[in-house]
Amino acid sequence: MPTIDIHLHILDPADLRPWAREYVQASSGEEIEDRWQMMRSPELLVQMLHDNGVDYGVVLSEISPITTGVVSNETVAEFCAGQGALIPFANINPSMVANPARELERCVVEMGFKGLKLYPTYQGFFANDSIVYPLYAKAQELRIPVMIHTGSSVFRGARLKYGDPLWMDDVAVDFPDLSLIQVHGGRGFWYRRAFLLARLHRNVYLEIAGLPPQKLLEYFPELEKIADKIIFGSDWPGLRSIRANIDAIRSLPLSERTKSKILGENAACLLRDVLPGT
Numbered sequence: 001m002p003t004i005d006i007h008l009h010i011l012d013p014a015d016l017r018p019w020a021r022e023y024v025q026a027s028s029g030e031e032i033e034d035r036w037q038m039m040r041s042p043e044l045l046v047q048m049l050h051d052n053g054v055d056y057g058v059v060l061s062e063i064s065p066i067t068t069g070v071v072s073n074e075t076v077a078e079f080c081a082g083q084g085a086l087i088p089f090a091n092i093n094p095s096m097v098a099n100p101a102r103e104l105e106r107c108v109v110e111m112g113f114k115g116l117k118l119y120p121t122y123q124g125f126f127a128n129d130s131i132v133y134p135l136y137a138k139a140q141e142l143r144i145p146v147m148i149h150t151g152s153s154v155f156r157g158a159r160l161k162y163g164d165p166l167w168m169d170d171v172a173v174d175f176p177d178l179s180l181i182q183v184h185g186g187r188g189f190w191y192r193r194a195f196l197l198a199r200l201h202r203n204v205y206l207e208i209a210g211l212p213p214q215k216l217l218e219y220f221p222e223l224e225k226i227a228d229k230i231i232f233g234s235d236w237p238g239l240r241s242i243r244a245n246i247d248a249i250r251s252l253p254l255s256e257r258t259k260s261k262i263l264g265e266n267a268a269c270l271l272r273d274v275l276p277g278t
């Protein structure tokens with residue numbers, strides 16, 4: 001089974017808000033210059049992933065000019081082109097596009113995107129707002145998974161109320177054939193809520209990027225009950241070491257099968273039409 005990191009950012013310091021730039025610098029430490037380089041070179045990024053024991057990485061677009069910055073869909077598509085190990089996920093900011101569903105179709109059909117990520121806390125909408133429903137309908141039709149930021153954020157201007165995973169409950173009910181991923185597992189206030197949604201809904205998953213892996217069983221004591229739903233992501237470059245997080249998951253008191261599901265099997269299942277030979 002491959003190891004898959006479903007949560008990577010490629011950032012250009014010139015396109016980031018100052019506090020986002022400072023955050024990347026603080027999480028990267030003395031590696032910062034190397035990391036800015038890796039985020040400009042797909043070959044270097046893939047090498048870094050392999051050095052950390054990761055076979056495939058999902059690269060995320062983000063169009064949040066007020067709260068974090070902009071990584072356009074064009075940038076991510078171009079970065080991932082021809083790199084079998086990199087899987088691009090688009091972002092549509094629903095307040096900045098006249099016809100979000102048509103834009104998503106363009107991203108997937110013409111630009112090769114394999115999934116969608118939404119940023120309610122950074123872009124100011126509730127996950128069940130009517131403004132986003134056409135995106136879900138289109139994603140369901142195109143059979144691509146949708147990642148949705150849940151929980152806290154340290155960036156200025158982010159609004160926590162939009163990060164409650166409960167807003168995804170309506171979406172899970174209204175789009176039963178759409179795979180929905182709760183990014184950061186409801187970080188902060190809502191771990192139990194995120195766990196319950198993943199347990200209740202066949203189509204809802206729980207992603208653990210940005211959570212200290214050694215605390216996973218504290219946040220989700222019954223994690224093994226949703227072993228088929230937990231997905232590993234690193235939020236690189238927002239952490240010191242991907243390998244250290246993978247090792248920490250490997251040393252948790254969980255069955256080997258569960259660890260293998262978290263570190264790649266579950267994501268491979270979601271991305272089965274995308275990954276060669278899985």
Ligand SMILES: [Zn+2]
Pocket residue numbers: 007009235
């Ligand atoms: Zn992230």
